[in-house]
Amino acid sequence: MTNEHKLYLKKIKKNNFLVRLFQIIIIIILIVLWQILADLHIINTFIASSPKQVINTLIKLNNTNNLYIHIWTTIYETIISFTLGTLIGCFIASLLWWNKFIGKIIDPYLTMLNSLPKVALGPIIIIWFGAGIKSIIIMSLLISLIITIINVLDGFNKTDYNKIKLLKSFKATKSQIFFKLILPSNYKTIISALKINVSMSLIGVIMGEFLVSKRGIGYLIIYGSQVFNLSLVMTGIVLLAIVSIIMYYSISILEKRLIK
Amino acid sequence: MKILDINNLRKIYHTKKDEILAVDDFSYFLEEGEFISIVGPSGCGKSTILSILCGLMDYSGGNIKIHNNYKFGYMLQEDSLFEFRNILDNCLIGLEIHKNINEESKKYVENLLKTYGLDSFKDKYPDNLSGGMRQRVALIRTLATKPDILLLDEPFSALDYQTRLKVSDDVYNIIKKEKKSAIMVTHDIAEAVSMSDKVIVLTNRPSKIKNIYEIKLDNKKSPISNRKDPKFNYYYDLIWKDIDHD
Numbered sequence: 001m002t003n004e005h006k007l008y009l010k011k012i013k014k015n016n017f018l019v020r021l022f023q024i025i026i027i028i029i030l031i032v033l034w035q036i037l038a039d040l041h042i043i044n045t046f047i048a049s050s051p052k053q054v055i056n057t058l059i060k061l062n063n064t065n066n067l068y069i070h071i072w073t074t075i076y077e078t079i080i081s082f083t084l085g086t087l088i089g090c091f092i093a094s095l096l097w098w099n100k101f102i103g104k105i106i107d108p109y110l111t112m113l114n115s116l117p118k119v120a121l122g123p124i125i126i127i128w129f130g131a132g133i134k135s136i137i138i139m140s141l142l143i144s145l146i147i148t149i150i151n152v153l154d155g156f157n158k159t160d161y162n163k164i165k166l167l168k169s170f171k172a173t174k175s176q177i178f179f180k181l182i183l184p185s186n187y188k189t190i191i192s193a194l195k196i197n198v199s200m201s202l203i204g205v206i207m208g209e210f211l212v213s214k215r216g217i218g219y220l221i222i223y224g225s226q227v228f229n230l231s232l233v234m235t236g237i238v239l240l241a242i243v244s245i246i247m248y249y250s251i252s253i254l255e256k257r258l259i260k
Numbered sequence: 261m262k263i264l265d266i267n268n269l270r271k272i273y274h275t276k277k278d279e280i281l282a283v284d285d286f287s288y289f290l291e292e293g294e295f296i297s298i299v300g301p302s303g304c305g306k307s308t309i310l311s312i313l314c315g316l317m318d319y320s321g322g323n324i325k326i327h328n329n330y331k332f333g334y335m336l337q338e339d340s341l342f343e344f345r346n347i348l349d350n351c352l353i354g355l356e357i358h359k360n361i362n363e364e365s366k367k368y369v370e371n372l373l374k375t376y377g378l379d380s381f382k383d384k385y386p387d388n389l390s391g392g393m394r395q396r397v398a399l400i401r402t403l404a405t406k407p408d409i410l411l412l413d414e415p416f417s418a419l420d421y422q423t424r425l426k427v428s429d430d431v432y433n434i435i436k437k438e439k440k441s442a443i444m445v446t447h448d449i450a451e452a453v454s455m456s457d458k459v460i461v462l463t464n465r466p467s468k469i470k471n472i473y474e475i476k477l478d479n480k481k482s483p484i485s486n487r488k489d490p491k492f493n494y495y496y497d498l499i500w501k502d503i504d505h506d
Contacts, residue, residue, distance in 0.1 A: 160338075160340065162336055162337075163340045163342065165316060165336065165340075166334070166336060166340045167353070167357065169314050169315075169316060169333075169334035170353070170354045170358065170405065171315070171357065171358075172357045176357055180356065180357070181342065184342070184344050185342065
């Protein structure tokens with residue numbers, strides 16, 4: 001390795017380190033600033049809470065053993081609806097690719113469902129599926145499923161036509177075209193759909209927990225706001241931020257493994 | 261020996277607005293081992309003929325007769341290599357489709373790769389190959405299913421000029437060595453004259469045969485050296501004027 005190359009690598013490393021450093025500095029500044037403003041009574045802790053209060057709430061929740069139940073409930077519901085949403089979404093997308101006629105018929109309904117704010121269906125879902133985990137998962141599915149279908153189908157339909165033509169020149173059947181070309185060449189599309197899906201499922205689960213639930217992070221937030229315990233609300237939001245970032249990075253790691 | 265009869269081939273394209281007669285009254289009898297080119301003004305329906313022969317498209321009239329169940333192999337302008345398959349697996353795709361993968365057929369393809377200098381790349385992915393090499397892989401992919409007649413649809417037009425000359429030389433030599441017949445569609449007159457035994461000139465749409473030239477060079481060798489043949493320019497001018505007059 002030449003010295004020039006070493007220097008080049010060093011420069012990249014240094015750059016990455018600086019980016020990470022500033023990211024950490026920003027979050028620390030925000031937290032400290034929040035605490036200082038609260039201590040100086042510039043912001044009202046009753047409506048804005050403070051880092052110390054958030055930590056106290058976390059400790060309290062931990063002592064009553066509820067913390068993990070709430071976190072786990074939300075993660076568990078998200079994983080279920082994420083898995084279901086992805087599987088069902090890819091399956092329906094394949095079906096619509098396979099049968100262009102059905103695809104054409106369904107198209108306006110997909111567009112309509114996609115732009116419809118799914119939360120509006122909340123009351124119906126509760127009445128139909130009861131006030132439990134079922135409703136939460138249905139809510140979350142509604143949000144993640146449509147976007148999965150649209151993205152994956154779009155990827156399928158954008159597959160290079162020349163490659164399809166090539167397979168056809170070998171007299172390939174439709175299922176051969178699908179399994180040898182369409183599916184493998186849309187690996188990346190499907191994984192990026194997974195990435196979107198994680199956040200969509202989480203949104204759906206929290207929305208569901210807002211509507212009906214006795215536990216979960218969404219429950220903490222909505223309960224906190226009802227009893228005007230803003231520390232609880234803030235704690236819920238902090239927990240949610242942590243959960244969502246962990247889930248997102250899990251998928252990113254999976255992506256790196258799979259795309260190799 | 262005649263291996264392919266095309267009689268009064270006719271193709272009509274249907275669009276919402278109207279119907280377009282793309283090819284009309286196209287007849288040709290292909291001899292075994294013959295290399296022919298089809299040239300004509302752009303958009304005249306040259307590629308349509310190949311698509312029809314290959315079975316990718318229906319035709320509206322006339323008939324096509326293939327002797328001895330001879331098989332076609334189709335090669336397109338884009339190499340269309342699957343970036344998620346390595347070079348060997350790319351070459352095996354046709355055999356896979358035909359469910360015809362076995363020790364023997366695999367060995368045949370590996371030998372082709374070896375013969376045409378791609379052996380050390382067989383585990384590499386298409387991204388690692390230059391445009392010229394990719395096109396050679398595409399040809400081997402076509403040859404893997406042992407076709408008798410190759411249909412080449414502007415096979416070199418995605419390449420830069422230098423590579424293009426070299427690859428057309430390579431492809432020509434491979435085709436001759438494997439003793440295949442070939443029908444090539446191109447818009448490059450020089451390419452057509454340097455590679456073919458006969459050149460078919462088509463008219464503007466609807467494509468009809470305007471002239472068929474038998475290319476009789478003094479000393480016929482590989483395409484690059486054919487370009488230096490004293491008669492090369494004579495045929496070039498002849499065909500150029502033919503197309504220009506439309």
